[in-house]
Amino acid sequence: MMYYTIFVQTLTVRCTLKPAPEQAEALEATVQRFAEGCNHALRVAKRTGAFRRFALHRLVYRDLRAMGLAANLAVQAIARVARRKGERAKHYQPTSVAYDQRTLSLRLADETVSLTTVKGRLRIPLKLGNYQRHLLRKAKSVQGGVLTKGPKGKWYIHLTLRVDDPEVPEGSSRGGRIVGVDLGQKALATLPTGELFSGGFLKSKRLHYLRKRAEVRSKLDRPSERTRGVKRLWARLSGREARFVNSALHALTRRIVDLLEPGDVLALEDLKGLRSRTTQRGKRARHLQNLWPYARFCFFLEYKARLKGVRVVYVDPRHTSRECPRCGHVSKVNRRSQALFRCEACGFQHNADWVASVNIARRALAQGAGSAGPGHSQLALVLGHRLKHLHLPAS
Ligand SMILES: [Zn+2]
Structure with missing residues (x-):
């Protein structure tokens, strides 16, 4: 008897970004704005009790867009606040931004990642090791990622990869x-x-x-x-x-x-x-x-x-x-x-x-x-x- 199972799974891989100085400024402004958006959504959710994603979206989406967040960054900010109680922050620090497939894309040919920022779409070089390169090549698709700012002002992107395991x-x-x-x-x-x-x-x-x-x-x-x-x-x-x-x-x-x-x-x-x-x-x-x-x-x-x-x-x-x-x-x-x-x-x-x-x-x-x-x-x-x-x- 033979049958096949395909395990679909995601892996996260952290890559260092090498932004040019003006790109780094844009990233900085984006994490700031994203945190402001999250904190605004959190305040509204607390005031109204609307912690469900859809309800919160109706209340704050326009505000977030008006604050200068791109559509899908606004969606991601709402998603952060609309988490279960233990999982959401009490206050959002300007240290990270969540990206999805519409706001992030990867180009392996020149090892760059394109990100939506408050200053438009930017293509930022990645610094890849063999381990990252291997995983990125194996991946079926990139589902999004999280931009983070590390100590000493280093920038990272944690890419979420979809990997299909071989058929077994x-x-x-x-x-x-x-x-x-x-x-x-x-x-x-x-x-x-x-x-x-x-x-x-x-x-x-x-x-x-x-x-x-x-x-x-x-x-x-x-x-x-x-x-x-x-x-x-x-x-x-x-x-x-x-x-x-x-x-x-x-x-x-x-x-x-x-x-x-x-x-x-x-x-x-x-x-x-x-x-x-x-x-x-x-x-x-x-x-x-x-x-x-x-x-x-x-x-x-x-x-x-x-x-x-x-x-x-x-x-x-x-x-x-x-x-x-x-x-x-x-x-x-x-x-x-x-x-x-x-x-x-x-x-x-x-x-x-x-x-x-x-x-x-x-x-x-x-x-x-x-x-x-x-x-x-x-x-x-x-x-x-x-x-x-x-x-x-x-x-
Ligand atoms: Zn024994």
Whole structure:
């Protein structure tokens, strides 16, 4: 049985803008005017209680146009105010403007973006890295974006891209595996197939930068040594580290995704849950947070996987290294050491990180089986079949 699923999704990519001085002035005026428009709409909404988009539109649209906002910028300003209570601001700062397809367009040929401003339509050069260029080329369309003003007067555009994932034949012989990724302490990631992704070099290099920066910081703390040269050194170190970490993460995640086939499912630990908990894993995550950039690692992994037609699911990270994949027994004692897992109930033993990655895959399987839709249950069957090939009798 074969069927196809197309996942349509959006991705956001941040690009630096390189406006000419007069363009920067126009952008500045636009964020000011946009914030004024939002604040005006907010005042009217508060006074009249008309927080619904359509009602508010009728009340303030003309005002916003009269203030000099283009039609679709006025619409976007109203949309900002017409959000749910917790999501809208109490006061709007002049730091960003929302754009849609009518007020923003991208031209890849000369790497420029065209934006509607209070001084008319402007075509502004983009500063793209390989990562951005790659994503922009892959995108089906640009759905809009948010112009933001960063510290030091830098301008960014956060483009919302529509990406169609490749069609995935789920019943085909290739693909359809579920691959759990254990984010570990020793190795950065372990897969159930046994592959290890060592981030050792990444960790040591980061420690190196950490020491270097501590040195420079102590100099910055002493006013007599806070020279321009030292300040510049600080900035250079930070930039160099960020570039190093990014390129290392891109390389590592690329290697993982290269092992996957379209139709596979990638299971990752839900890091948000991980951080807020006070379990051992939570503490561990917090401790390593500075050295292991897990969140960015997952982000890179996720976007690369999706572009390849690999679905990404997140699972509960609790006890993934303490649960026996054979009998399901959960105990702290099961994890004998950093490296060894041995179940106190059934005696099953294996590498601890490998066990965790298998547990992550199994949890994803359980989630998939429980979700609605014929596509999912079929997928779960396929995955269940594949999982048996790991020679793990189900619990
Ligand atoms: Zn067991």
